[in-house]
Amino acid sequence: MSLHDDAVLVLKGYEDHSGLRDAYLTHLATQPDGMWKSCHAGHLTASALVIDPERDRVLLTLHRKLRMWLQMGGHCEPGDSSVADAALREATEESGILGLTLLPGGPVRLDRHPIPAPCRWHYDVQYAVLAPHGAEHAISDESLDLRWFGYDEVADVADDSVVRLLEATLARL
Secondary structure, three states: OOHHHHHHHHHHOOOOOHHHHHHHHHHHHHOOOOOOOOOOOOEEEEEEEEEOOOOOEEEEEEEOOOOOEEOEEEEOOOOOOOHHHHHHHHHHHHHOOOOOEEOOOOOOEEEEEEOOOOOOEEEEEEEEEEOOOOOOOOOOOOEEEEEEEEHHHHHHHEOHHHHHHHHHHHHHO
């Protein structure tokens, strides 16, 4: 199965935010290259909120380009076998934590946001992952910093999209 086909299957099974889900599906139906950064109409991205083993903190990255505290995430790559694998790969690369596991149940939420030209949109498929006990993080080239934040601290450092992702994740835990 291609990554594009996997994304369509995952999105068809996603039951929340049907209007937004339908926008993702329309994008993929009208943009054969809609999975890739080269698609100037927009492209799917995959991200993951990293939850600590005790389930009371999240690991956020201070994004090097955006200078904002965000969840781990990025562009899909040809070697990704699924959108979930892309999110897990991005979370592992950006956190430096080996052994992350996806929270069951598929994507936690969807978040479409505008991006600078030449592209128009990121269609982000957002997951949550659990860090293993004893996990140690390491700052990647894409980050200025990595830091654990208690759930009650996230709204003070991150934007509303990260807060909504945390709320949706907590509803799953």
